[in-house]
Amino acid sequence: MLIGVPKEIKPNENRVALTPAGAQSLIQEGHEVMIETEAGTGSGFYDEAYKEAGAEIVSSANDIYDRAEMVMKVKEPLPPEYDLMKEDQIMFTFLHLAAEPELTKKLVERNVVGIAYETIEAHDGSLPLLTPMSEVAGRMSTQMGSRFLEKTNGGKGVLMGGVPGTKPAKVTVIGGGIVGTNAAKIALGMGAEVTILDIDPARLRYLDDLYYNRLGTLMSNSLNIEECVKESDLVIGAVLVPGAKAPKLVTEDMIKKMPEGSVVVDVAIDQGGSIETIDRVTTHDDPVYEKHGVLHYAVANMPGAVPRTSTIALTNVTLPYAIKIANKGWKKAVEEDEMLVPGVNTANGKLTYKPVANSLDLEYTPLDEIL
């Protein structure tokens, strides 16, 4: 199969869909790989490295979309890319179609096979191609929180771990899934006093097993959230209700009770946000704003700030699926691997992923009707 990787065009997006090692693995399987020139530069992977791996460097995205049977990307296609996509071409990327009615229409109209990283799902409900990006965002959320707690960045001037004779920072993490666990891990490593809240007792039990005596665990309810938030230097929002908008768990009243210079980082912003006073998505260029004396961080593509790590972590999990799809063709790959079934969002001019059809109020066609 001929696989093409265009350069990402979203502002500040420096990730690329394949590392040179990933390209080489596909080539060793007997496939051809085309990379748009400088697609990997932002992640520290230069054209020369792809050439050495056996890939062809092409000068424009048009070449990629004209010729590739499968296009691999990081972010969803943007309007300038819509009309480049071809009939029966496979788009293998993050799609986030529930938030993208226009793109959904285009994929269907143009008979594109849209396979979304974020909806490939394991039997236990986990999302293995989303997980590493949640790990990155979770770890970064603590780094960002500690950065903005510094006085020169507008915060109250608290060191996460403190020093002997002083109190460490208090950190509250709401949601103990992938993002929350990684946020807590880094905060504990920095010496902060950390409490994590979740509605799932099994998850709290698991976290207690991991970090007994070092991590506070609490059932998530509004009373516990209020008590934690008003005493915290840093609050991290890390909840997910799959397929739905995030619940607003931290109210404006709670934010008003936080001391001046405290920081909130809402990682769940890509699902609408879990903090009531977050009224806008922020960007890596201008990541925080102040409300009621509290700094609010709400960047929706946090992994884009550490493209070197994120590109490698993403390729680690996407590559086995890319190889499977390239070796067998998408239909046979899906027939032989159930985890790929929910990954197929569009095919043969139909919308084949029910949660997206429901959220956009569009017609749904079960995938087995077109296989």
Ligand SMILES: NC(=O)C1=CN([C@@H]2O[C@H](COP(=O)(O)OP(=O)(O)OC[C@H]3O[C@@H](n4cnc5c(N)ncnc54)[C@H](O)[C@@H]3O)[C@@H](O)[C@H]2O)C=CC1
């Ligand atoms: N801003 C960014 O750049 C990024 C954002 N994310 C987002 O971060 C969010 C969390 O993702 P993951 O950790 O991977 O999800 P996950 O499914 O691993 O964890 C979510 C946790 O939230 C808990 N939860 C649900 N309702 C709750 C409530 N009312 N109170 C407390 N906990 C509750 C669940 O029990 C679960 O343990 C998602 O919205 C995801 O899309 C992920 C990666 C990057």
Ligand SMILES: CC(=O)C(=O)O
């Ligand atoms: C998950 C996602 O959309 C991202 O990593 O940008």
Ligand SMILES: [Mg+2]
């Ligand atoms: Mg205040």
